[in-house]
Amino acid sequence: MVAAIVEEREITETNRIVGVIDFDRISEVSGEISGLITEQRAIEGEVVQQGEPLVTLNTDLLLKDMDIKRREHAQVNADLEKTSRTVKRLEKLLKNNSASRQAYDDARFDYRALQQKSETLEQELQRLTLQIEKSTVRAPFTGIVLEKLKEQGEWLAPGTPVCRLASTDGVIVKVAISENLVRYQQPGQQVTLTISALNQQLLGEVAGFVPELDLRSKSALLKIALPYQPGMLQNMSVVAEVSSSEKRLLRLVPRDALVRLKGKDFVYTVKENRAKLLPIDIVARTTDTLGVAESPVTAGMVVIVDGNDRLRPDQGVTVIKR
Template identity: 30%
Template sequence: MPGDLCTRFTRCAGLCAFAVAVWWGAAVTMAGTAKASDAPQGPPPSPVVTAQARLGKAALQNVFIGTIRFPEVSEVAASVAGRVERIAFEEGDSLSAGHVMVVLDTDLLTKALESASAQHAQTLTDLESARLEFARMDTLYRSKSVSEKEFDEARLRMQGLQQKAHASKAEAERLRLEIAKSTVRAPFEGVVLQRSASRGEWVAPGTVVATVAHNAYVEAMVEVPQSVMGFVRPGQDVVAAVGGTDYPATVTAVIPQGDVSTRTFPVRVRLKNGKHLAQGMEARVRLPAGAEADAVLVPRDAVTVSQGQTVVWIVQQGEAHAVHVTVDAWLGSEVAVSGTGLSEGAAVVVKGNERLRPGQRVTEGR
């Protein structure tokens, strides 16, 4: 009997030990699985939009510094004398063509016009009387009832009044014109650079009342060396940077008169003005400095600045890589670039490149 109890106890202890071992193994496995599921998987791929680099033609460009100026600046002057009654502008105002700028007092001119008009009306009345008199004298002269002298006097009186009527009419028209010119208007659409008149001031004909600049477009004049002059021609589309913003521009003139001391020649380019450009601003104009050659072209949006360096991000095997490049030419919506690792057909990032890191996983879109 004691032997049976001992055997049972031994069997029970073995089963308990086996159960504990199974439970411990399961707990360790579950803990390992939980740790594996909690392990970081890394950030998800970043979505980007790419385009293909292509092979094209481009000429190396150099930057030349010039100054913005208005192509047409007018000193607006009074045409007639008078006292300034009203000023309808301030410096910096944008004006449309024909905008009223200055109104002169016209009281004296109005009275003079009334007098001239009355004189003209009286002259016309006298002329009509002279015509009737001449008609009667002509009839009498034909019937030999009056002398030739009387006939000539009637004819000359009528002709004199005709000339007087023309003169009085011209005088009245001149006064009307002076009254109209007493209102000084803007000669063209533009901006007021300077106001030179005040209310109550007497101005004479030719007195400047304002300086107005035509600002629908502006010009920049740059000096280029003779080695570059041969590659620049009127009508070329170029780019001018003003205040960090690129503006499309067109070469309007290459002036064949250089500076003997510097051997440079003036080139004039025209920029369409969005009303943000002002005379005196610095313009950095990119002009062709060589003949066209094969070049790798990428969209302008593909070029970014990272840590102070110009780069183009390319996608290789699902990863982003930065290629340090040099911009050789700006060609509208594209740029010609050169850099080790960038070639025709490369997938360049045009959207989403501002947040990329080297080796970052990306997903491409077109």
């Protein structure tokens, strides 16, 4: 049999309260331009990275407009070069009184007008380039697709959502607790969380409260931040070990030492090389220990953590300490 030593430390008592997984940051991702959806890449339940494409719009008309503007810009630049030469030639002739001031001014005004037109066409080309870039709707942050709202072949108008995206950096557990327990919850305080559906036990941190108390139940909604794990679903049940007292001195028994018989909690210790079954009163839980108060378990006591499921009271044992 493998045994461990019971430690003693100041920790808070906890209550086991069921909460649900939620996402603190959910966005209805929308497009900025209109167009026909040619590709829908958002898949419900899948995680997408920031910047990854969700939806692609048809850009055939934009590309055609850009080709036309490029040709216009090239023509204007050619006229601009020709007019520039005319201005320089008339400037020389004007100095020799071989050209009129009117002809020189007209050429100079034509040159300025062509400059303005060239700049306008450049801006229009930049605008078309930007529209083509925005024809791909991208994920604004890394998250999981909760719902797909548009399909391939549908028309997308500006501001119309294409999907609901939940940030994987904003996963929280919402737990309704009595207002009497609010004072024991401190920001950053660690909370042990058990997700039975995923067979996982995680550590979360108190992130705060929803700033509104339920009028009927007088309960507050505690928010506990936790790291995203594959398989997490919105509204999935989570058991949270919520602090319910100030810190007090408790005996800490390894979780592996727990033995449940007829709905009650026990641990095996060793006395004179025989297994002794002791009842325990669990008042706190961490990820790997159980806080025990007012029981025959004492600090420094040896408890069996491996093989205890096969033991019987007063059975002879050989102990290996862990």
